[in-house]
Amino acid sequence: MPDWRTEVRSRLPKLGLAAGDEADVVEEIAQHLEQQFAELCVHVGSDEARRQLLAQLDDPAFGTIPVRRRRAATRRSTRLLNLHWLGRDARYGARTLTRSPAVMLIAALALALGIGLTTMMYSVVYGLIIKGLPYDDPDRIAFVMEASPSRSVDDQTQTSVQDFAEFQAQQRAFESLGGYDLGPVTVSAPGLPERIEVAWMTRGVFDVTRVRPLLGRTFRAGEDTVGGPPVAVLSYAAWRDRFGADSSAIGQSIRVDGKPVTVVGVMPPRFAFPHENVRIWLPLQLDPVGTPRGQGRGLSVVGRLRSGVSLEDAERELDVISSRIAAEHPETNAGVHAVVTSFQRAVMPPPVFSLLYTMLGAVTLVLLIACANVANLLLDRAAHRTREIGIRRALGASKLAVVRQFLLEAFMLSLVATLLGTALAQGGIVAFNHAIADTQPPFWMDVRLHPQVLLFAAAMGLLATVASGLLPAVQSARIDINEILKDDSRAASSLSIGRLSRTLVVFEIALSCTLLIAAGLMTKSVVRLRAITPGFVTKNILTAQVSYSSTDPAKQQHFFETLAHEIARLPGAQAASLSTQLPGGLPYPSRFAIEGHTYAREQDYPMSQQAAVTPGYFETFDIPVLRGRAIEATDRMGTVPVAVVNQRFVDEYFHGADPLGKRIRLGGASSTRPWLTIVGVIPTLYTSTTPTHRDSWPPALLTSYWQRPRSDASIAIRSTSDPMALVPAVRRIVATLDADVPVSRVSSMDALMAQSMWAMRVFGGLFVVFGLVALTLAAIGLYAVMAFSVSRRVREMGVRIALGATNGDVVRLVCRQGARQIAIGLLLGLAAGAAAARLLTVVLFEVQPHDPFVFAIVVLVLSASGLVACLIPAARATRVDPVTALRSE
């Protein structure tokens, strides 16, 4: 019998049918011909039958098979996205996924964890950085400073009043320009007297922010010039606290430094400028013409750029104006030029940016680890499904259809994971906001699931789809049909998948190693920070600020002496003191000179922390005296001025030699202050660090509070029980002395210390969570791959055991493979970790970025968990019964 398929096929090519269609057409017509041939043979013999039928095939009508629509339909079916096919594939995918619900649930959870963490972290980055400040179009707001060649580059200063006036009159780059200055005032009536920070600003500042007042108005022309009416704009909080949020507040007056000021406006709740502690805005009444150059206050200047004008353009324009001023007034302005930066950059310290982006990077690593796990899981399933895929391919499914099927399954997993992850992120955000609630976060920070954050979550879901689905999909599409359909070829095809899985695990181990190093460094910092013995007691201490100034120095002196006396007598007070600075506070190092030394330049003078304290200070904070004596009650005005220095000071500036009796003087070259005799040495105390002052144990010197007139005091009272119970009594004492004097910043010492550590605690804690999640995911991934590989080799193990391999041999065999992956992963991860650690330097506390202890622990933990992940499947391998193993298959 002739091969009708060949005959038909040879006549079809000119039609250009698609492969699948051609096969169908050939099959259908060949069947017909076979049947016809069988019948004809009976009547005319096979030769004649063959001739007749071939003649039929050569009929020109055969060439008229319509191909257009069939080809179009075929092309559509191979597209990646086709609703009809997608629906069918989705149903099929859902069936396959739900066939092993537990495994898929774990996969979805792993992805959800990754997506949840990334989304949460992104919501923080978004709420803190990307969303920007709560002003209209905040990106267009610029911050203008002046710099001069006589100062170092980062020593930019405020703009002088005169320069500001010139800028304002001549510039074109800004649609509005405003200047402001900050300072403390005492506000009273209505409400309790309070020492608060206010901003004096020109009316241009409100124009720059473009925020409308909630009530009333902002400043008018004429109000910001000398002699203008005294008016004030209140923040929402000030309005609520002082006027009970009553709209009749407009037109009423408040007392600012004892003078009445009319309230003309109230700003909306979330508005703050330039930071959240400023609660009242007063007009900056300038007189640039009447103020001689070189005098008058310096201003912070903000401006809103005109559209199309860049920061660089603005800087160039102000520079032109600056050089014009410099030519006219060389004595004050020679070389002074303008520096224009974005306002947001100016208020947000760059280390915070880098920290947040580092953290976003870190969680993306967690997500990638989760993706690698799921990719491995899908690869495993792909290996089990090679036969199914082979058959689908043989039945005409295109490679694209196979890829599509796998991607769709990954997509369905990611979809579930994204929904779960978003819910997780919401939980994380609630926890995050709760954790930072009492730490005074920046006023513009608004962390929640913004629409952009949800978009990000969706994007992460897609990333997860591609990252976890693409490898298995492509790998499956490459399967050789012939090999699959032949018997027992599964091992061959799964071999390459196995290699891929192992590579993925190496990648996972490397990523989690990187993360664990970061987490380890942060954890060690947090532990260090919590474990510090600051050198002073913080428990049961009440702190508060009091400011008082009077034209009569005797009255002022009397005020603080009575205050110190009264607070020490309070029932429940063990000890009490006044000082200009509490221990542990922010660093304010200033210059001093040691007698007998000469210093060529201003910057050659040594620096030290300084505080003036009353004798009670040492008892209140339980600070011991190492040598000499403490500040005593006899160190008063008129007696020899004295100082007590700390051990670090001695080490640094006296190289350990005895400093007692040596003399120092506060201030730099121009100082006219009296020489202080060092009378005692105390231990070095802890000081908060900032990005610019990273030393937690700096040199410090204490002087006597009573040897100079004072206008400010930090009260510290050590109580036998809850220190906050003393607050009403302290307020009463101050009110008796002067009803207009405010008591501010009332807090316990413990709370103050906690506040200075919040960033460390929150971010450190987050890193620990990331690290643990990464470790768990990597360990699970390694375990899954090892378990899979062992299950593939049951037969081999059986043979080995039958041939006399001991349990030890089998375990070694399995573990050797795992160990190699762990080793490679660790090497890569350590290198990446060392690089990442450098990014963390700014937030580490007394931990070197290449701390060998942390690196060692990470290696140990990862190897140990990796080995456990190998040992479990290895132990299973030893239990393989050779007889069953050999019979299987």
Next chain:
Amino acid sequence: MLTSELKKGSAEFLILSLLEHEARHGYELAKLIESRSMGVLTFHVASLYPLLYRMEERGWIGGRWVEKAGERRRRFYHITAAGRKALDAQRESWREFVTAIGRVAGVRYA
């Protein structure tokens, strides 16, 4: 033997009629047309399949590979709703045509 023109015009009509009540494969259609017409009408593969595919493309009939136990899979054709409509229309015009021919040529059906 009928002229090819006439055959072409009637072929679709015949196939639709044969598929009206049950789905059939190509060979069966060819055999049925041949046997019911007592050999007057025959279809070769070369003319039958292009015709079937064209009708399928037009949406009058649909083809589907069907597997029956113990048999090899075959492509079965069924009539679609559009095919039924076309069949009715063709029956009507055929009836008119035959009537008209009868009136003109005096051919009478028994």
